[in-house]
Amino acid sequence: MKRLIRCILIGGPGAGKGTQTKRIQQDFNFASISSGDLLRAHMLNNTSLGQQASSYINKGRLVPDKLVLELILTQLNSLKDRNWLLDGFPRNALQASALDTTLEKLKQPLSIAIELQVPDEIILQRVQDRWIHAPSGRTYNYSFNPPKVYGRDDVTGDLLTKRSDDNIETFRERLKDYRENSRPLVEHYGKKGLLVTVRGNSSEEIYPKIYETISSAAEKY
Numbered sequence: 504m505k506r507l508i509r510c511i512l513i514g515g516p517g518a519g520k521g522t523q524t525k526r527i528q529q530d531f532n533f534a535s536i537s538s539g540d541l542l543r544a545h546m547l548n549n550t551s552l553g554q555q556a557s558s559y560i561n562k563g564r565l566v567p568d569k570l571v572l573e574l575i576l577t578q579l580n581s582l583k584d585r586n587w588l589l590d591g592f593p594r595n596a597l598q599a600s601a602l603d604t605t606l607e608k609l610k611q612p613l614s615i616a617i618e619l620q621v622p623d624e625i626i627l628q629r630v631q632d633r634w635i636h637a638p639s640g641r642t643y644n645y646s647f648n649p650p651k652v653y654g655r656d657d658v659t660g661d662l663l664t665k666r667s668d669d670n671i672e673t674f675r676e677r678l679k680d681y682r683e684n685s686r687p688l689v690e691h692y693g694k695k696g697l698l699v700t701v702r703g704n705s706s707e708e709i710y711p712k713i714y715e716t717i718s719s720a721a722e723k724y
């Protein structure tokens with residue numbers, strides 16, 4: 504790779520941000536930060552942040568910006584010599600401009616904003632079939648990525664659980680929230696000329712487009 508790539512992934516609930524992040528990490532040796540995973544880890548460890556975040560997450564609402572900004576922006580300095588990817592952050596226009604300011608100070612310009620577009624009926628099915636191993640963040644899906652043993656994590660054998668926000672009612676809230684907040688976000692990165700939108704019905708269909716986007720961004724300059 505000829506230059507460092509710094510990238511954000513924008514996508515609705517169940518659009519496959521986590522799955523795509525793992526593939527990008529493997530193929531391009533990216534560091535990644537997932538705001539959803541970090542918030543869930545805080546909830547699991549019952550920290551003060553986890554307790555504050557859980558009431559929002561369980562209702563399908565966005566966690567207040569102040570909490571999320573502190574959680575994510577403080578970590579970026581340690582990634583200055585790496586390719587990196589932010590999964591699920593920023594989630595609205597305010598978070599995007601806070602990220603801009605921080606990256607400007609750190610002299611780490613963003614390279615690409617990838618927007619994932621997957622039809623609603625497909626993501627609803629995914630969310631219903633999704634089970635997780637909460638301590639590691641490993642995700643399974645009974646339709647296309649089942650665990651080797653029913654209900655158990657492949658690595659530890661621990662029981663899998665449902666995310667507290669993976670149910671139809673919360674999903675609708677999350678989708679509504681996403682629709683309201685993603686438009687200004689997408690416009691923000693569109694104006695900067697950084698937006699790449701990839702559409703598809705499955706991760707297999709979408710990933711080659713992401714691979715191509717990152718490969719050619721790495722070749723520029």
Ligand code: AMP
Nearest residue numbers: 538539559560564565566571591592594
């Ligand atoms: P995700 O794993 O990305 O689907 O995120 C799960 C939940 O965590 C979201 O529905 C929000 O409640 C919360 N969350 C994750 N990232 C953010 C963010 N950048 N800003 C606010 N809330 C967030």
